[in-house]
Amino acid sequence: MNVSSKPERTRLSAEDWELAALQLIAEQGVGALAVEALARQLGVTKGSFYWHFRTREALLNAALERWEQYGEREIISQIEQIADPRKRLPELFRRVAHELQPHRVYAALLKALDHPQVVPVMARVSQRRMEFLTTAYREAGLAPPQALNRARLTYAAYVGFLQLNFTLGLPRINHEEFDAYVEHMIATLIPA
Amino acid sequence: MNVSSKPERTRLSAEDWELAALQLIAEQGVGALAVEALARQLGVTKGSFYWHFRTREALLNAALERWEQYGEREIISQIEQIADPRKRLPELFRRVAHELQPHRVYAALLKALDHPQVVPVMARVSQRRMEFLTTAYREAGLAPPQALNRARLTYAAYVGFLQLNFTLGLPRINHEEFDAYVEHMIATLIPA
DNA sequence: GACAATCCATACTCTTCCGTATGGTTGATT
DNA sequence: AATCAACCATACGGAAGAGTATGGATTGTC
Structure with a gap:
């Protein structure tokens, strides 16, 4: 039950700080990542923080690295297990559409592209996803240049x-409308 | 020739500050909008700023309002003058694609959607553009629900x-590749 | 149960930046 | 030429947040 933030009176590890940082980033953006605020939220003081991390930058880097590592493994591997290449993209679209939660961090980092620390991370992640999409479109029948642009x-x-x-x-699109939008995307972007 | 920043030793107006603010936002984001920095860039001190504006917020609001007013008039009216509705969207795409400069502010504001001052502005601007696109797609032959989703x-x-x-x-897409991408967009998104 | 190592609290310093107070300078008006 | 409003410089006060110093508390280990 120790998911929330109030009364977890055990001692903290660096991982705890990183996870809390990611959660805060998802909710309020990178700019809101202040060590005293985080400490308050975790029920400790700065003294704890500066034992685990040398600086605020270090925490940000650690959190970003963690996110990059464990962020997208699942979906990609799940999609790759679908036998028929032509069914992969629609399934990818629908799955991504209905798991908007894990995309919160990505959305927050998108708004933080002025911070030099996040740029390389986002570049790598976006590049990998783009490549995944490109091969998926090729496997779905598009010629290489078309596949890249698509x-x-x-x-x-x-x-x-x-x-x-x-x-x-x-x-504020509602659920039905949203589903219709996703199907429209599939119909428009994916070759028949 | 007084476009740059160094030796304009006339006195400043509120408008000067607003324009400088927009330029700074375009280059470094809303977060970089600090009055002392701006003052340095304009060759004056804070004393000047606080004569023209009551607060930093006031400057941001004024700059945003100016941008919202004079931001997009031209393109929309130009497009509306095209007789054949089916030729409007391709022309819009190509024109927008080759005038990426005026979109810098929009891109910067996109990253500042946590600041409560920019949200309503962006909501209005985006809404207007969306509506423009929707009617353009209807005029190009799509049924209303399809047009909205497209x-x-x-x-x-x-x-x-x-x-x-x-x-x-x-x-780092290059010019030729970019043109090809735009044409791919046109072919994919605009009904034939 | 002593004794390290680990973890945290408290109390500072330093920097940055917003905003204020106040007086000086420039320009238009008469 | 005098005057008044517009414009700007200088010098503050104060809040917020990063980072440091140091000592106290907690935990595992022998």
Whole structure:
């Protein structure tokens, strides 16, 4: 039951700080990552923090590294297990669409691309995903140049959707409408 | 010739501060908008600033309002003058693609969606553009629900592209490749 | 149960940046 | 030429947050 934030009176590890940092980033952005605020939230003081980390930067880097490592393993491997290549992309779209929770950190980091620490991480992650999409489109029948551009378009649409919808709260699309939108995306972007 | 920043030894107006603020936002983001930094850049001190504006917030609001007013008039009116509705969207795509400069502020504000002052501005601007796109798609022959979803998809792709390319510097797409990408977008998103 | 190593609290310093107070300078007006 | 408003410089006060110093508490280990 120790998921929340109040009364966990055990001692903390570096991992605890990293996880709390990621959660805070997801909720309030990288700019809100202040050590005293985090300490309050964890029920300790700065004294604890500076035992585990040399600096605030170090925490950010550690948290980003953790996120990059354990962030996307599951979905990609799940999709790769689908036998028919033509069924992979629709399944990917639908699955991503209904797991918007793990994308919160990505959306937050997208808004923090002025911080030099996050740029390389985001570049690597985005690059990997783009490559995954590109090969998926090739396997779905597109010629290589088409596949690359379609992957660019798809990934841009994904990123833009994140920004427009749970960062900005645009026209608060509801569930049915959202499902229809996803199907529209599938019909428009994926070759028949 | 007084475009740059060094030796303009006339007195400043509120407008000067607003324009400088927008430029700084475009280059370094909303977070970098500090009054002393701006003052240095303009060759004056804070004393000047606090004569023109009551607070830093006031400057940000004024700058945002100015941007919202004079930001997008031209392109929309130009597009609306095109007679054949089916030629409007391709032209819009190509024109937007080759004027990425005015989109710098929009991209910067996209990353500042945690600041409560920018959210309403961005919501209004994005909403207007979305509506423009939606009617354009209807005029190009799509049924209303399809048109709305296609507009969502298109605008998300636009926003995502901004983030991925001149905020993050993803795979540094070159000119030819970029033109090909734009044509791919047109072929994929606009009904024939 | 002593004794390290680990973990944390308290109390500082230092920097940055917003905002204020106040007086000086410049320019237009008469 | 005098005057008044517009504009700016200088010197503060104060809050917030990073980082340091140091000692106290807790935990495992012999």
